[in-house]
Amino acid sequence: MSVEDNIIWNRCKKCGFLQHSSHLRCMKCKSEDFNKVKAEGNPKLISYTVLKIPPAEFRAKASYALGVVEFENGVKGLGQITTQNNLKTGMTLKPIYRKICESLDGKEVYTHVFEPV
Ligand SMILES: [Zn+2]
Numbered sequence: 001m002s003v004e005d006n007i008i009w010n011r012c013k014k015c016g017f018l019q020h021s022s023h024l025r026c027m028k029c030k031s032e033d034f035n036k037v038k039a040e041g042n043p044k045l046i047s048y049t050v051l052k053i054p055p056a057e058f059r060a061k062a063s064y065a066l067g068v069v070e071f072e073n074g075v076k077g078l079g080q081i082t083t084q085n086n087l088k089t090g091m092t093l094k095p096i097y098r099k100i101c102e103s104l105d106g107k108e109v110y111t112h113v114f115e116p117v
Pocket of ligand 1: 012013014015016017026027028029030031
């Protein structure tokens with residue numbers, strides 16, 4: 001597995017709060033000391049929405065589903081779901097790292113998407 005295959009969150013060393021790695025300080029106690037936590041196992045779908053008017057980058061698609069998922073160890077992820085059919089909250093998905101679109105200046109954009117198991 002390459003680094004890109006992993007979704008990494010931070011767990012606060014002081015209070016144990018788990019949060020997205022984009023935050024520089026713990027949202028609970030303001031500590032800046034973290035342990036890296038990798039997403040583990042297959043996530044469950046917490047909520048999703050279907051975007052009928054996608055942003056310009058996703059112009060190749062008429063619509064797509066966007067979901068919030070939670071992994072077995074509490075790490076959460078946000079990403080496109082590979083289908084819009086038969087989605088149910090609580091269902092198990094598997095993460096896949098792949099190209100999802102080309103940006104407006106023609107660069108390929110890679111990220112995690114989620115596929116029903
Ligand atoms: Zn904390």
